Amino acid sequence: MCSGESRDLRIPMDVILGDPTTGSPKLPDNTDLVTHNYRARLIQDLKYAHQIAREHAEVQKVTQKSHYDKHTTPRTYRKGQLVWVAIPSGPLPGKLSPKWQGPCRIIKQLTPFSFKVQRLKDEIVLGTVNADRQKPFHEKEETHQTSSSKHSNLKPLTSTKHIPPLMSIPATVKPTPQIRTSDRIRKPTVRYIS
Known part of the structure; x- marks a missing residue:
């Protein structure tokens, strides 16, 4: 042909x-x-x-x-609740890159498992987020105790004779570093490729 x-x-x-x-x-x-x-x-x-x-x-x-x-747990969230939102990992996720962003506030519930979410620090609406990509945000509980009640269980020091000195080495003695010596010294070998 x-x-x-x-x-x-x-x-x-x-x-x-x-x-x-x-x-x-x-x-x-x-x-x-x-x-x-x-x-x-x-x-x-x-x-x-x-x-x-x-x-x-x-x-x-x-x-x-x-x-x-089988691998999911039912999660229920309501409007106004604070949550963490998972950051989708990119093509090369870093070991130390954050996995969650937040706190975020749920603005609106669209379906039983999807919500419109807004990040609080810069008020950016992150869009629709599935419940599987959220976890509840818990604020730290601050205790309002006075300094006297915080230290009420501590016993006052009565004498100073049991307190060890801060430095156990006298100031005039300098420690000498121990250098390890070896009988054999290895030399690098150079090979030529022909």
């Missing part, structure tokens, strides 16, 4: 009707009936294949949902 010559692709209709490139094709007497039957059978087979694919997709949805639900 020459590079400048081209030919048409053979399709199933060519098999039924014959090859049009080999001269005048011999059409069967019932050409319209053959093409009509082929078309009807093809449509029926495609509908059947789509129905099977749809059924398999539904079964897979149920299976994947049950696998996902």
Whole structure:
């Protein structure tokens, strides 16, 4: 076959009707009936294949949902609650990069498991966040005790004779560092590659 010559692709209709490139094709007497039957059978087979694919997709949805639900815990949040929001990891997440941002306030509940969230420090709305990407924010409880009540359990010092000195080495003595010496000294070997 020459590079400048081209030919048409053979399709199933060519098999039924014959090859049009080999001269005048011999059409069967019932050409319209053959093409009509082929078309009807093809449509029926495609509908059947789509129905099977749809059924398999539904079964897979149920299976994947049950696998996902095994590892999740139900979380309930309400409007106005403070939460931490997970930061999605990028292509190269760093070891020390923060995993959570917040505190954030839930502005609106869109569905039972999705919320519109706003970060408090700069008042940026982070958008819709799923409940799986949130965890409750707990503020530190500050105790308002006076200094006398904080130290009420401590006993006062009565004498100073049991207190050890701050430095156990006299100021005139300087410690000498211990240098480890070895009999063997290793020299680097140089190899030349030819």
